[in-house]
Amino acid sequence: MTGYGRVSNSFDDKVINVEVRSLNSKYTDIRVKIPQNYKEKEHELRKIVSDKALRGKIEITIEVETGNGGDEYGLNEALFRRYHQELSRLTNELQIPTADMLQAILRLPNVVGAAADTIDDKEWAAVHKTVDGALAKFTEFRTVEGNALKEDLLLRVNNIASLLARLDPEEEERITKLRQRMRQSLEEHLGKDKVDDNRFEQEILFYLEKIDITEEKVRLEQHCKYFIEELEKQQPLKGRKLSFISQEMGREINTMGAKAYSSNIQKLVVEMKDELEKIKEQVANTV
Structure with missing residues (x-):
């Protein structure tokens, strides 16, 4: 059955937003959208969701915002420079317009990534708490329906x-x-x-x-x-x-x-x- 739950919690200078939604499905199908530095916790996150959501086509999204309101992402400057250098050379040789080069480089793999490579125990505890809160609202929504x-x-x-x-x-x-x-x-x-x-x-x-x-x-x-x-x-x-x-x-x-x-x-x-x-x-x- 359908369901929806969203919770936001603060941790240090960050705001952790968790959203869980589901559509009807005979089987359990979980899609996870999380920051790159949370990937090591994906398996654990899937188990938490499957234990409480039980069944359905479920999507969980975790977004982390910094204190200034921006997303918790960083720019890989070295990789950006390499891409820019090589693309500039090719565009000059082939006489290709360079109007959208910036956007094209930013979409390339690993150019934009999480600011940190891993998540510490305290932050994961905060994320876990937020996920539990979103799942509780998700379950409440399902109960009413x-x-x-x-x-x-x-x-x-x-x-x-x-x-x-x-x-x-x-x-x-x-x-x-x-x-x-x-x-x-x-x-x-x-x-x-x-x-x-x-x-x-x-x-x-x-x-x-x-x-x-x-x-x-x-x-x-x-x-x-x-x-x-x-x-x-x-x-x-x-x-x-x-x-x-x-x-x-x-x-x-x-x-x-x-x-x-x-x-x-x-x-x-x-x-x-x-x-x-x-x-x-x-x-x-x-x-």
Whole structure:
């Protein structure tokens, strides 16, 4: 699910800004944007983020500003001079305009880098604290979104349960209509006196057994209850299990639709499918 958190803290003459944001993803994909002198801590930083953010396409950005408001970066003057010397020679020889040479050199690797090569323990402790703060806000953002998502999912599942309860009277009427239609068809083709009532009842029972949806209704009701139970649990990473349950719900609904032989039941099945599709869309966004 989506999430966002940003925190700024001061350390000596610096301001450390940490921003964490995420987009929906089935897997954990962490992108890190940090100053060059923090690279040695990247592995540790990734673990901190993965432990607390759990899942999603997550991007963490750390920016360090100096006391004068500028970024904590320095210029490699020796390398800049070498690039400038060589590029000036080539531009003179090849008669190439030099209008954008400055910007071109600044974009070359290692010309602009962090002012320090490493980070000391005190500064890393300050960064760690700031990262924790940003992740706390990030989690709070997700919690608010998750609660809204939970309410919507509960609404959709309860809607399916309500539609399921409306099937019983429709199914009784369906059986009565099927019996009457089959009886009328036999009498029209064979004549009323030639219809064997016992054989007719046997065939009716066999046919009704094939289109009976009692088992599907029971299983769908259980799936709905199970879905709500899992949704109410106070634990992370429930999205995959909810996805599996919704797939099972879909199987039962599809089977009922295939056995319906009733326009009214088909309409209820279509409404169930509509609610289920909304559930699947929302579940894909859960952690």
